[in-house]
Amino acid sequence: MGRFDKLFNRKGTQLDGEIQEISKALIKKAKDQSWQQKVNITEEAEKIGALCGILRKEHYPAYFVDIAIGLLCYPPELAFSIAVQFANLAPRLGWNPFGTIMLALSKIDSLYQGLLVRKTVFDEKPELFEVVSNKQLRIQKAGQLVAIAILASAQNIKEAKETYRNNVFDPSVKAVVDQELRKYNEEIARELIR
Numbered sequence: 001m002g003r004f005d006k007l008f009n010r011k012g013t014q015l016d017g018e019i020q021e022i023s024k025a026l027i028k029k030a031k032d033q034s035w036q037q038k039v040n041i042t043e044e045a046e047k048i049g050a051l052c053g054i055l056r057k058e059h060y061p062a063y064f065v066d067i068a069i070g071l072l073c074y075p076p077e078l079a080f081s082i083a084v085q086f087a088n089l090a091p092r093l094g095w096n097p098f099g100t101i102m103l104a105l106s107k108i109d110s111l112y113q114g115l116l117v118r119k120t121v122f123d124e125k126p127e128l129f130e131v132v133s134n135k136q137l138r139i140q141k142a143g144q145l146v147a148i149a150i151l152a153s154a155q156n157i158k159e160a161k162e163t164y165r166n167n168v169f170d171p172s173v174k175a176v177v178d179q180e181l182r183k184y185n186e187e188i189a190r191e192l193i194r
Helices: 001-034 041-052 061-071 077-092 097-106 119-124 127-133 135-153 155-165 171-186 185-194
Strands: none
Touching: 001 077, 001 135, 001 155, 001 185, 041 061, 041 077, 061 077, 061 097, 061 127, 061 135, 077 097, 077 135, 097 135, 097 171, 127 135, 135 155, 135 171, 155 185, 171 185
16 A cells, blocks of 8 residues: 555545544434424424325425425424435335435525415424525525535545535535535535535
8 A cells, every 4th residue: 555545545534533423413413403392303204294295206306395495494403314214215105215305405496486385384384484485594504404414424435425426406505515514524525525
């Protein structure tokens, strides 16, 4: 193994450890938020899925914008934990909706065409009105959630790079994702964004 390989491997190992630490911290924060807000993440995912008719949806991000908007009503760490629960529907759908939901979030600016929401839903979840009516807030929250998903889903820098590079972002959402990644760790962000 040459000097370059040793140096790169050491750097990769260090970044792997840092990603794992960030992931643990994000998951702990989500658990704390769940406890503080008295939200059962599995039940919340089932409620959002039922309200949005997830079992009737086709496998295209545009059909998942309503679920993405629903997730944006929560703090981003908690929203990520709820989103992960949608993977439980994979056997019934024949595919894992988690990735499709993340793509809907990554393209929220171009896919969002407005949402017809019953007044009773706004009464039950007042934050939804702000997310529906405020484009900048929607983009900001979507970028935060996608950045968390990239970091919390990866076991190492290689997986995080793969997730980041295989994503299709709206430019506005990508700008927020990149900004958020830099907040978590500048060195990891450089590896992902370059």
